Amino acid sequence: MLKITNLKKTFNAGTINEKTALEGLNLHLKDGDFVTVIGGNGAGKSTLQNAIAGVWKPDCGTIEIDGVDVTNMPEHKRAQFLGRVFQDPMKGTAPDMEIAENLAIAARRGTKRKLIWGVRKAEREEYKKLLATLDLGLEDRLSTKVGLLSGGQRQAVTLLMATLRRPKLLMLDEHTAALDPKTAAKVLELTDRIVTENKLTTLMITHNMNDAIAHGNRLIMMYDGHVVVDVEGEEKKKLTVQDLLNMFAQASGKEFANDRAMLS
Amino acid sequence: MAFLYALPGAIAEGLIWGLMAIGVYISYKILDIADLTVDGSICTGACVCAVLLGLGVPAWLSLIIAFAAGALTGIVTGLLHTALGIPSILAGILTQLMLYSINLAILGGKALVAIDSRSLELLVNMSDRTRSIISAGMIVAGTIVVLWLFFYTEVGLTLKSTGDNPDMSRAQGVNVNFNKVLGLAIANGIVALAGALLAQYKGSANINDGKGAIVIGLAAIFIGLSVSLKIKPNFVVSLIGVVCGGIVYYIVYNFVILLGMKTDYLKMLSAIIVALFLAIPYLKEQYFTKPKDLRPSAVSSNHNTGGDANA
Structure with missing residues (x-):
């Protein structure tokens, strides 16, 4: 489904702030893989997702989604393959527009937009049913401006938007990190349900090692711009946080240095 | 009395400036771009x-x-x-400067071209205020x-989202750059339309028409x-x-002249x-907002208001 070959990216090359974010990264996701991604600060987790999304062009390497080489495709064209949820709950929705309008824009991702009515009546009914499944009381608030919702509600709506049109790859970038623990658990549970129901290929970055172990069928750990640990199936199910810390120490020769990850 | 006599003219001219303000509204409020092209494009409309x-x-x-022409x-x-990566405010200034030369060229090198309002069939003109207002x-x-x-069309919604949240728009497959160009074209088209009406109303096009138009548009907004x-x-x-804002602005304008x-x-x-x-919201926030009293005795009265934010 996703095939990344020898991907490299250096920011601010040739200056004092030079930072190599991706160092010849290789990654191959099978159809239906639910991969959790962990790693210390600056390991390249978000850089990897931004590279796949096409926020900027990589220095070298190729990215293929479902057999299509998207390496040189602009961000808005690639969007047809991708569903994205960001860490910042403000980033995934248009605050000054209604919930229904946000969903309608997402429902047309990858299609040619025309001069026809932007939110049809039948759609509203469909959105109502979908919002009801979130169990956040949003089903009767289709006309509410998204900016009036809480962070958790906005993340849930963003998740719905990302999956409304089945994406080839769902990318979640620490999408529960900015939420309180209770809301985070709820959004994560929702994520699991949507991914399982639709059998979505998913790449989920998380700073929480327990979440990384509990969710998905495969886990990768990144360090210094490449993948240092890659476990799946039965082997992944048996992992403990201590195992992960040991693996990290072995791969990097250092203690795991992400305060947030240590605490969780 | 003099004021009442000036009123129909103020309303007619205010309507035209209100139309221009709608153009500014599209760039400033919907696209979130302070587009300074306006000062030039309104004059382009008048000249053309x-x-x-x-x-x-x-x-x-x-x-x-x-x-x-405005579009x-x-x-x-x-x-x-978008294509050359120049910050939007500078891009507007550059176009505005180009337009000064272009507008002069349109006027055939003259600073002023008069419109013969007696013999021509015009849609609006000072000499017939009722007709102008209609x-x-x-x-x-x-x-x-x-x-x-x-x-409210599919395209229109993405134009709104482009200004509201470009990150979200790109993630949903919206061509943000194309939308900015489209939005600026519509905005300046409307501004030039207002400029053309203004030229008809005043009976002339002047190379200096439209200086400060963006400010009047913002005031109306x-x-x-x-x-x-x-x-x-x-x-x-x-x-x-916004249109009413334009009318109010011109009524005040006329009133101030009469004073x-x-x-x-x-x-x-x-x-x-x-x-x-522009300053009022900032001043309110900086100097006139007091922290809310959150002691238990004070909270009981308003503790139900924040329900949404904690959901």
């Missing part, structure tokens, strides 16, 4: 219209061509910004209806939205509010009005 009328083109057709100026600014009012109403329909957002915060009410203020100082007045409106 005056010259075409002189060539015997019917008034309505000259308005349509003026709109197209072209918006496309130039949009491309400078014609201008119909054009404004038509523009609002078309924009209202447009901004702030005046209008300060009322209309309280009534109902939706798109059509906002547009109507004996020299017209030389009026641009200063416009700038101060806009500066005040």
